[in-house]
Amino acid sequence: MSVFANAHAGSRGRKSLYAGIAGLGAVALVLSGCAADSGNSNGGNSGEDLTLKIGTALPQTGNLAFLGPPENAGVAYAASLINEADLGITIEVVEGDSGDTDNKAYETEIPRLLSEDVSAIVGAASSGVSLQFIDEVVAADTILFSPANTSDAFTMYEDNGLYFRTAPSDVLQGEVLGNLIAEDGHETLGMIVLNDSYGTGLAKYTKEAFEAAGGKVVAEPTYNTGDTSFDAQISEVIAQDPDAIVLITFEEVKTMIPNVVSAFPAENLYFVDGNLANFGDQYPAGTLTGAKGTFPGTNVDTLGDFTTALNEFWVGEGEKELTEFTYGAESYDAVILLALAALKAGSTDGPAIAEALQAVSGGSGDGEKCTTFADCAEIINGGGDADYDGVSGPITFNEVGDPTEATIGTYIFGEDNNYSAY
Structure with missing residues (x-):
């Protein structure tokens, strides 16, 4: 049975995914800077294409390393679909390893990601690990968006409105x-x-x-x-x-x-x-x-189409076949939501994206339902309000970045x- 309740390693195999954006590296920061300085105050894409740089702090090592492949696959698959859609935003992914509180990979990885001027970091999987660097991330005006943190410690955390998660408490x-x-x-x-x-x-x-x-x-x-x-x-x-x-x-x-x-x-x-x-x-x-x-x-068992497509994509990128899919959908949805929020804000500035995340998830109570990036992006680019229902569920963020609808x-x-x- 399923219970429904309202509640609240390496990237060598992914060269083909990023080959199309490798040439954009020289202009990525320029585009991001322009977007951050001239966000569209009316909401929606202003007509200037955005380049959104997202870092990952997902477990390639440590005691949650078995969750790394589906989570990294979810991020990469979402990025590929967003880039393929060509609807005003390009995603550039900078991969990192969160490790765990024993090997402390995050101590060097988080500063490296922040030095790359990412607008958001997707991770960590472990709540305990995210708590080790959340202050460092939000102090840099960067979003921390976890696909797997479930600790209730984050619900009332002083995060300057920059912490979100697609997994429920x-x-x-x-x-x-x-x-x-x-x-x-x-x-x-x-x-x-x-x-x-x-x-x-x-x-x-x-x-x-x-x-x-x-x-x-x-x-x-x-x-x-x-x-x-x-x-x-x-x-x-x-x-x-x-x-x-x-x-x-x-x-x-x-x-x-x-x-x-x-x-x-x-x-x-x-x-x-x-x-x-x-x-x-x-x-x-x-x-x-x-x-x-x-x-x-x-x-x-109800995610057959998604998991099949995710696995086919991942293997096509030269990676090993997925044997686990836990939090793959939540990682995918995190990237889709970040891209939609950037489009709505007309900006790649972290705080501006954060301000739009609740709205694109449907948390504001308004918006037209949509279930793919392309459909939602078309709504936003047309001047409307999109309400994304994800692969992992409706999501619907509340004012503190927690999903208000979830399935266990x-x-x-x-x-x-x-x-x-x-």
Whole structure:
């Protein structure tokens, strides 16, 4: 089932995508500067083509590196379609690696991206990582737009109106997950939790929902990014003999799984967006049969046309075939929205784009519905107001850059250790 709720590495293979804009490098800053200085106060494209430079701070390394390919693919695919449409704006992508809070790749990557005069940075995937550099980005009058941050810490963050995300807050995912576990008949729950803003926040809301439904959380040990042994946490949870266990982790789950399933039935395990993956033959067949999980976004089984096109594009760019699609749609939508907002503002100035983002998402309550960049751009270029409904959902930003409409999908693992819609 899917639950609908109103709530709130390297770029060598992508040379062909950027070949068409490589020659624009010498004039990109000039165009951006002119646009920033002479934005169209009436809204809509003033007739002068814009060159919008977007940086990415997505995980090529670190404990969320498995999410890097679909997210980078989503960005690149959106850029290719926008450039192909030739409707008044060209996207130039400058790739970067967010890393994680252990390897700290962002410490050198974010200054590098900002030195390239990007108008926006798409990233990071990890909430904890984004919190390490959000102040640096917004201080440079640059938008930080995450396709995957779900921590509630961002909702009231002092970001000068420059932070946006296409993934909903964990308030919603926690409610769905906690209720799912309770509805499955479990009365006691153990949790192993990543000790960062994402992990502890999602654990909090999962616990609240589960206990509000009559359950009890009996153990919730944490671990830190960079830890390599989790025996103590697993032993603490198993010792409490819970009915169910939820693993609120990132890629560390791969190390945990063998020890957890050797002492606990897989059908009573629950995963989250930070670790839900198609594990396939990484483990013997049947290892995860019956385990379940959640992640924000339109149910992957209903995204067939998009994921097929995304994968075909990515392979066509010389990259490996995608095996995961988590947050690919959200990354795609982030770039489409940035481009539409730049068109509406008639500017590539970060704050000017930010002021238009709520409107092009439909958050202002006005606008003509449209579902592709080309259709929305035609509306804007014609002097109208566009309301983009994305591949990942309606989005509809509120005044603090959070999506107000979202979908949480629920999934179940089969004998092949891969997941499908539940």
